[in-house]
Amino acid sequence: MAYRIDPEKNEIKALKQVTNWRNKRVLEIGCGNGRLTRRLARLGAHIHAIDPNADLIKRAREALPNSYASRIRFNVGKSTKLSHPNEVFDVVLFAWSL
Amino acid sequence: MVHALREACRVLKGDGLLIDLRPAPVHRHVGISENGTYVKVGVMREFLSDDRSANGAVAEMINSRRLRLKMRTRFECIRTMDQLSDFKARLDELVQLGKGSSHDWLLRRMKETLASRASDQRSRRRKIIMRGPMDLRVLIKTE
Numbered sequence: 001m002a003y004r005i006d007p008e009k010n011e012i013k014a015l016k017q018v019t020n021w022r023n024k025r026v027l028e029i030g031c032g033n034g035r036l037t038r039r040l041a042r043l044g045a046h047i048h049a050i051d052p053n054a055d056l057i058k059r060a061r062e063a064l065p066n067s068y069a070s071r072i073r074f075n076v077g078k079s080t081k082l083s084h085p086n087e088v089f090d091v092v093l094f095a096w097s098l
Numbered sequence: 099m100v101h102a103l104r105e106a107c108r109v110l111k112g113d114g115l116l117i118d119l120r121p122a123p124v125h126r127h128v129g130i131s132e133n134g135t136y137v138k139v140g141v142m143r144e145f146l147s148d149d150r151s152a153n154g155a156v157a158e159m160i161n162s163r164r165l166r167l168k169m170r171t172r173f174e175c176i177r178t179m180d181q182l183s184d185f186k187a188r189l190d191e192l193v194q195l196g197k198g199s200s201h202d203w204l205l206r207r208m209k210e211t212l213a214s215r216a217s218d219q220r221s222r223r224r225k226i227i228m229r230g231p232m233d234l235r236v237l238i239k240t241e
Contacts, residue, residue: 002184005177011119014173014234019115027109029102079102084109092106093117098099098152 005035012039015093021045024090029079030097034060034072041068045091048084050077099155107164110239116165118156118235122172123149126230128185128204130211131178133223139211142228144198156235165237172231179226182209188228 015021022044031037031049033056040047049072051057060074077083079097106116123146129138159165179185186205192198208226215224 002180003177003188004179006175007178008174008176010173010175011232014171014232015117015119017171018117018169018234018236027106029106080105082105082109086108087111087114089109089114090111091115091117092110093119094102094106096120098102098118098120098155 009039011036012043015040016043019091021091025088026091026093027082027084027089028093028095030095031060031074032056032095034063034074036093036095037072037074038063038065038068040093041071046071048073048075048089050075050079050082052076052078099152100158103155103159104164107159107239107241112239114239115168116237116239118152118233118237120149120152120233121175122231122233123153124230126228128208129227129229130208130215131225131227132215136227137211137215139208140204142192142198142201142204144192145196148197156237160237164239164241166240168236168238170233170235172233174229175232177228179228182212182226185226185228 021040024045026045026047028037028047028049031051037047037049054076057074057076064072110116125144126142127138128140128142129136160167185208189201189205193200
């Protein structure tokens with residue numbers, strides 16, 4: 001791969017210390033191509049991941065393994081106008097996006 | 099940014115966690131990693147005002163007691179690139195996103211450093227490295 005972010009996986013190591021992610025309902029804001037989303041799904045989280053960039057969301061969907069398909073949903077969306085009802089997520093993660 | 103944080107609080111359950119993960123507002127170091135050694139080539143000159151504004155927005159949410167800081171930590175995060183063209187793409191992206199001015203000087207220096215090292219030894223394990231700390235803040239919804 002030509003360009004890799006955090007090959008040492010220090011981000012996910014730090015996030016693992018924050019909470020038990022199993023079965024947590026997570027909103028990830030600024031998911032990009034889904035790099036971190038897939039790593040969180042591996043920890044057992046159910047994630048709705050949004051990003052304003054439609055191209056990146058398309059790439060994230062293409063790279064989504066079948067094994068995570070039931071746990072991850074990718075959508076184009078903005079942090080300032082969320083379409084979700086009140087009080088539905090256990091965790092909101094701003095991933096390089098605040 | 100405060101508006102985004104308020105929206106996040108709206109969709110969070112009571113006692114839910116808001117996690118803010120992003121590069122720390124410091125300039126990234128750039129170098130070459132090869133056969134277990136690291137050679138520093140330069141320090142980037144990104145614009146850091148957005149990061150400082152984000153820190154201010156988080157502080158405002160804490161001061162208004164919508165969020166409470168549970169923990170914060172800082173750790174190293176690297177980005178690796180195989181080719182000079184990959185590095186150039188990252189630098190171009192910085193300009194496109196308005197997060198920095200042209201880094202042609204750094205690209206030139208990287209090119210020269212790569213050329214000088216190529217004459218000494220060729221290694222397929224050589225990588226261009228961009229390194230800098232990440233900040234992780236964990237906040238709890240309080241209202």
